[in-house]
Amino acid sequence: MRIAITGASGLVGTALRRSLAVDGHSVVRLVRHTSASPPGHEEAHWDPVGGEVDTDALRAVDAVVHLAGAPLGPTRWTPEYKQLIYDSRVNGTRALCTALAEMDQPPPRLLSASAVGYYGETGPEVVDEDAPHGDGFLAEVASAWEAAATAAEESGISVAYLRSGVVLSSEGGLLGKVLPLFRMGLGGRLGDGRQYMSWISIADEVGAIRFLLEHPEITGPVNLCAPEPISNAEYTAALGRALHRPAFLAVPAVAMRSVLGEFADETALIDQRVRPRRLLEADYAFRHPELEGALSDIL
Numbered sequence: 001m002r003i004a005i006t007g008a009s010g011l012v013g014t015a016l017r018r019s020l021a022v023d024g025h026s027v028v029r030l031v032r033h034t035s036a037s038p039p040g041h042e043e044a045h046w047d048p049v050g051g052e053v054d055t056d057a058l059r060a061v062d063a064v065v066h067l068a069g070a071p072l073g074p075t076r077w078t079p080e081y082k083q084l085i086y087d088s089r090v091n092g093t094r095a096l097c098t099a100l101a102e103m104d105q106p107p108p109r110l111l112s113a114s115a116v117g118y119y120g121e122t123g124p125e126v127v128d129e130d131a132p133h134g135d136g137f138l139a140e141v142a143s144a145w146e147a148a149a150t151a152a153e154e155s156g157i158s159v160a161y162l163r164s165g166v167v168l169s170s171e172g173g174l175l176g177k178v179l180p181l182f183r184m185g186l187g188g189r190l191g192d193g194r195q196y197m198s199w200i201s202i203a204d205e206v207g208a209i210r211f212l213l214e215h216p217e218i219t220g221p222v223n224l225c226a227p228e229p230i231s232n233a234e235y236t237a238a239l240g241r242a243l244h245r246p247a248f249l250a251v252p253a254v255a256m257r258s259v260l261g262e263f264a265d266e267t268a269l270i271d272q273r274v275r276p277r278r279l280l281e282a283d284y285a286f287r288h289p290e291l292e293g294a295l296s297d298i299l
Contacts, residue, residue, distance in 0.1 A: 001213065004028040004044065004058055004107070006096065007067030011172040012164075012205055016065065019206045028057055030068075030096075046099075048092030053099035063109035063213050064100065068092050073263045074177070077137070082262075086141050089113075093148035101155035109216045111209060112149045114161040116198045116225060116274045117266070118142035124196070126229075128277035129163070129221045138266050146221070158216040165198035165225030165274060167205050170298050175239075182239055188249030190256065190268045193233030198225040198274040201294040203287050211284050223276040227289050232268075235291065242295040 003020055007013045008029040017027050028042045030053075044057030048068065058064065070088040075081065093112060100106045119127050120134015133143045146161045153159045168175045181187050200208075208224045230238075240247030256264035276284075288294035 001025045001062045002028065002060060003213070004030060004061045004064045005067065006030045006046070006065070006092070007069065007113070010067060011169055011176075012167060012202070012209075013065075013067045014171075015169070015202050015206050016067075016209055019210065028061060030054075046096070048088065048095050051095040051098070053096060055099050055103050058100070058103070058107060059105065061107045063111065064096070064107050065209060065213075066093060066096055066110065066112045069113065072138075072267060074260060074267075075263065076260055077262045082137060086144070089141060089145045090148045093145055094151070097149045097152035100157060101151040106152075106155055106157055108158060109213065110149065110152050110157050110159045111212055112146070112152075112159060112161055114142050114146050114163045114221065116163050116165045116223060116272055117270075118146075118163055118221075119272060119274060121270055122196075122272050122274065124271070124273060126273050126275050128275045129223055130277075136266055136270075137262065158219055160212050160219050161221045162209065162212075163221050163223045163225075163274075164205060165200045165223070165229075165272075167202055168199055168294060168298060169202035171202075175298070179243075182243050182245055182247060185245045185247075186249060187236060187240060187245065187247040188251060189233045189236040189247075190251050191232070191253035193231060193236065193250070195232050195269055195271040196229045196273040197232055197235055198223075198229045198272050199235070199291070199294075200225045201288040201298060203294075203297065207287060208279060208284060211279075211282075215282060218278065218282055222278045223274050224279070225274050225276050226291070226294070227276060227280065227286065228291075229273045229275075230291055238291050238295055242292070242299050 117138030120139040
């Protein structure tokens with residue numbers, strides 16, 4: 001297959017590129033710069049702000065995986081940064097999908113990133129893809145993010161929305177950022193630790209994306225998360241055991257809110273219990289259905 005990827009230098013994009021290359025697939029990276037491509041790499045120019053996409057480079061691709069978007073943090077969400085988070089996802093998706101829809105022969109498949117943030121705060125209730133979108137900034141972003149791909153759907157492209165949970169990898173993301181602290185025995189739960197976290201290993205994030213590339217009949221929202229969400233306290237204890245380090249400390253919720261504000265409430269402290277019903281019904285075989293095994297492999 002020949003796959004075009006936006007956000008190809010990010011955590012998930014990098015892992016996906018490696019996986020595809022190992023199996024002999026070719027990748028076209030959609031990039032904002034216009035310099036010559038490195039030897040052995042294909043690149044196509046796109047400008048998500050200006051709405052420009054080099055569709056000539058996309059004429060022979062079998063699918064597009066759209067992962068681009070400004071990092072959520074950890075940082076305090078100023079009004080300006082919240083606008084950047086929103087625009088980088090919604091405007092970028094709209095620009096890409098409008099360009100694809102205007103092609104004479106658009107790529108037949110599009111996987112467009114989204115997030116379990118779509119559901120907002122779920123509390124102890126288990127939710128799946130049939131649940132409505134919730135409240136909060138990230139729920140608003142995810143809803144608009146998915147709606148921005150309407151042009152692609154209307155043009156006949158098979159579109160699936162990747163509602164990813166917290167992606168666990170030693171190379172970045174939530175786990176990668178806190179590993180140094182945990183290795184020093186300074187890790188601990190966030191708040192009271194009772195909030196549920198919907199997580200997925202980087203291997204299953206890539207595996208699920210590749211599974212969906214091979215199953216274009218699966219359209220609409222698909223939750224990319226492990227079958228069993230875990231509480232932050234359980235996650236903290238499991239990470240401590242995997243590293244053979246104590247993890248008895250705690251970061252009070254009030255301290256997190258004082259430093260990170262809304263980011264703390266909508267990411268680290270939010271209670272989300274999301275189930276990947278559609279992946280399970282499609283018989284996707286999780287490599288890491290349980291956290292202990294995932295951490296063992298990752299670390």
